[in-house]
Amino acid sequence: MDQPSSFEDQLSALLPRLRRFACALSRDPGDADDLTQATIERALKSREQWQTGTRLDSWCYRIMRNLWIDTARSRSRKDAREVPEEEGLNVGEDPRDAMEAAVDLKRIMEAMTRLPDEQREVVALILVEGFGYREVSEMLGIPIGTVSSRLVRGRTALLAMVGEQ
Amino acid sequence: MTDDEKFFAWLDGELEPKEASEMEARVAANPQLQRLAEQHRALGAQLRGAFDPIAAAPVPERLRSAVRRPANVVDFAAAKRARSMPSLPQWAAMAATLVLGVLLGTQVPQQGPAPVQIQGGKLYAASALNTALNTELASAPTGDVRIGLTFRDQAGEICRSFTGSAGSGLACRESSRWLLKGLFAAPEGEGSNYRMAAGMDPNLAALVESTMSGDPFDAAQEKAARNRQWQ
Numbered sequence: 001m002d003q004p005s006s007f008e009d010q011l012s013a014l015l016p017r018l019r020r021f022a023c024a025l026s027r028d029p030g031d032a033d034d035l036t037q038a039t040i041e042r043a044l045k046s047r048e049q050w051q052t053g054t055r056l057d058s059w060c061y062r063i064m065r066n067l068w069i070d071t072a073r074s075r076s077r078k079d080a081r082e083v084p085e086e087e088g089l090n091v092g093e094d095p096r097d098a099m100e101a102a103v104d105l106k107r108i109m110e111a112m113t114r115l116p117d118e119q120r121e122v123v124a125l126i127l128v129e130g131f132g133y134r135e136v137s138e139m140l141g142i143p144i145g146t147v148s149s150r151l152v153r154g155r156t157a158l159l160a161m162v163g164e165q
Numbered sequence: 166m167t168d169d170e171k172f173f174a175w176l177d178g179e180l181e182p183k184e185a186s187e188m189e190a191r192v193a194a195n196p197q198l199q200r201l202a203e204q205h206r207a208l209g210a211q212l213r214g215a216f217d218p219i220a221a222a223p224v225p226e227r228l229r230s231a232v233r234r235p236a237n238v239v240d241f242a243a244a245k246r247a248r249s250m251p252s253l254p255q256w257a258a259m260a261a262t263l264v265l266g267v268l269l270g271t272q273v274p275q276q277g278p279a280p281v282q283i284q285g286g287k288l289y290a291a292s293a294l295n296t297a298l299n300t301e302l303a304s305a306p307t308g309d310v311r312i313g314l315t316f317r318d319q320a321g322e323i324c325r326s327f328t329g330s331a332g333s334g335l336a337c338r339e340s341s342r343w344l345l346k347g348l349f350a351a352p353e354g355e356g357s358n359y360r361m362a363a364g365m366d367p368n369l370a371a372l373v374e375s376t377m378s379g380d381p382f383d384a385a386q387e388k389a390a391r392n393r394q395w396q
Contacts, residue, residue, distance in 0.1 A: 008233060012232050015229070016219070016220040016221070016224060020216050020220040023219050033225060036228055040232055044232070046320065046321075046378055049318075049320040062321055070317070108208075109215050112212075128217075142396070149167075155205060158212075159208050
């Protein structure tokens, strides 16, 4: 396995995944990139706190999630104002023959925005980011049973929302 | 684990082999469960289909450059801090000496259980101090221990500074407990009135400054953090 040489290289390699998680958390593309930038800055500033040999990705996700919940108050005001616009997302070229897929994409993202924060973060970390229950329990500082029950509620609600149309 | 949770844990590959094969047999015998499993597998695929393009897209320049830009400054600050701050074991020893002198010493009549516990060479808040750290808000003080600042440290844990009648200190979360990072005795013969007039102990202020990452919490953030059990 080729190990990236520097902390910055490893952080750079994580950027695409961090942006993806930021999008799941923040529901708004502009906010997501702001959140990603704040996470990078915090990670660089705290780099000596990261223990070599432990997972940098879990550590960065944790920083991002904490930054996110600490700004909960100003965020909820903004959320109430408008429905997020997927059009602003920088997702690269949108192939024209993928109309149907695009509709599904839009529907599921919209459903995600309607989940309560504590369910959305668990759904994103496990079903999108691919972490295990134990890892998420450690990352969020909650018991594994809580991870499991939030995940059940979140994915059940998502399925109901996606299926309702 | 409820049956629901077990079903999904199986779907996510989180069950031990024995439980997994039991669940597999149950699902195989139950068309309803089979359908549910299919629906949720499809849901997972759909979620990844929606979010993966974000990870596949080019990262905006401002984020790529954010990784590079402040590196030298940060290195410098980190190096400086490493030089000027005592190492952790030293802190623990200093704190232990102080806490035993200040909080358990003869000058403070000891009533009730000790406010600290020593475990594995570390000091943790206990009894009244623990309760104050868990429940008190700087914006609405009610007890003898007053909370000063609440903030996150560089590892993302919540820390709170506090002042009691005999001294002040800083505690940070560690696995659902409050680990004491520093304790500073009030100068001999100087009561809490003097301390409040004089503001934060300069040693504590220095410790807070070197520990804090970002800004201290405002009243609403402090309250929200308490509601989340200081996670």
